Amino acid sequence: MFNHSRRNLARWFTLSMGSILVVFAGIVYYVEVQDKLKGLDRLLYDKASVMAASVQYDLRQSPSNVDLNHVPLLGSGSHPLDKELAYARWYTAQGQVTRFFGAPPPERLAVGPGFLTVQLADPLTAEEIWLRQATLPIKGRSEILGYLQIAAPLTEVQDGFFQFRLVLTFAVPVALGFIGLTGWLLGGAAMQPIRQAYQQLQRFTADASHELRSPLSAILTNAQVGLLSTPEDEPSHESLRNIVDSAKSMSALVNNLLLLARHQGRLAPESLKLVNLNVLLKDLAAQFTKLAAEQNLTLTYELSKLPIEVQADPDLLLQALENLLANACKYTPAHGVIHLRLVGHINWAIIQVVDTGIGIPEADLPHIFDRFYRVDTQRTLESGGFGLGLAIAQQMVKAHGGQIRVASTVSKGSTFQVELPLKPHYSELL
């Protein structure tokens, strides 16, 4: 049970810290990429500015008469600005290409001004390369002279990114591993006080069990022995009878309280067995048919044709269902009908106990699963209940990862529905 919780804790820790790590690495990568691209863009812009500065034009003539002869790369004199540029193109204001350097351009300007990452097949090697391309409008005094489009290969920047990604691919899993290990160690440390508290509680319940049962046993045995040797007509016979009854009901109460104290929270998966509910309920119905008949009640049952199996502690599950059936018998007047039903759902086994009993007032419904809660104090006292039966039923069902619901109409009857997970919380636990 503790190892399971520890694993859970470590898993959640790794998951949360890991997601933070991954998101953080992603942001760092993104910022780095943005930064590098911005640097490249600035470089392109600078180069374009240098080129644009060499554009000569005559103010009196139409803007199309632009003299590009002195522009680096594009000009006839061809004084290379540098070799870093993949291509340079000049488009007229109308978007018609007039001069270019490098890869052959499309006839017309296809993109608007701005920066863009494009893919280009290298004409020599036919290799696809990535380029960062800048398209800038070049203005004369009043109007646009044309568009200068230049591009630089991204190879170097991409290499940098690749290396960065490589580092991340190794560093992130290693860090995740460390996080997992730390989570496991922290989980162990966190479990320690819980484990101690649990063991203390276990010891306490064991001690309490012994200390409560011993005197109770002495009371019961002595009273019963006294009862055996006292003739029925003596007045002390009645007193002894009362002592025996009280000791027995006290003993039932102690049993119930110990049951509640011992099975708090989910049950340890190693204590669960595969239980066939059809068989379990059939036996239970057989057992209660007799009891119901003694009270002039009819018990019917209807079980799913398919076998329905759940992972459960059969004793505890039986205890919960017995409590529900006993309650149904207790609160159903003579000639009533109690119906036990088992149906399978997609992920749930559903067990219903339907009675035609006195029902539960709506105001009481939210409280009926509380410990020591009694709907009708007078009547429950007479029938010897403590108001623990439903609390136990609910706790036992919850301990199996299930839930219990109730629907009731006063003087019509109640329906208690137990829902148990099929192959319950097994995948979840592993």
Place this chain on the structure above:
Amino acid sequence: MRILLVEDDPKQLMPLKTVLTQAGHGVDGVKDGETAQKLLIDKDYDLLIVDWMLPRLSGLNLCSQYRAAGKSAPILMITAKDTSADKVSGLDAGADDYLVKPIDIPEFMARVRALRRRSPLWQGDMLCLEDLQLHLDTLIAERQGAAVSLSGREFQLLEYFMRHPRQVLTRNQIEQAVWEWGAEPESNAMTVLVRKLRRRLQVVGAADWIETIYSMGYRLSPPEIS
């Protein structure tokens, strides 16, 4: 039946001893494991009733040592330990039955009867020797339509005789079988008891079945029915 009852709480020991004695059993009651262990070396019992938590030697160890010694009398364990893990260790240690406190007397007695039925000496709810019948649950001896009710100790004596017919039983053997451990019978107590039993058996016409073997003990010799 000879029963060894080991229980450290006197408030529990006394009533259990009382009901067992009333039911016609010879009961030795001790309060700790060590004493019980010593007793088990000297005496043979038909049933052991052992509390788990005992001073000095736990009931669990007592059980396993008893079984390790190769003895086979059934053991009923009574304890406040009620988890199923406890029951498993109790039964695995050699107990034949397990009863959780508080003990309900009718259930307790029913379990004792159930364990007696498992004993190799058990021959039904009554012992028969020729035409003499001894009802083990009602302490009644019956023969040829006549019946007589016996006291606890008379019953134990007759039961012991009937389980060992036609054998000379020494005074020492009888003392061990009928008197409790630690309660030395007075010098003539056995003579008195045998006389009482003979008087009871007169009712069913079997008084002369008990023979006195001078300076040795007694023998139950029923007449052969031809």
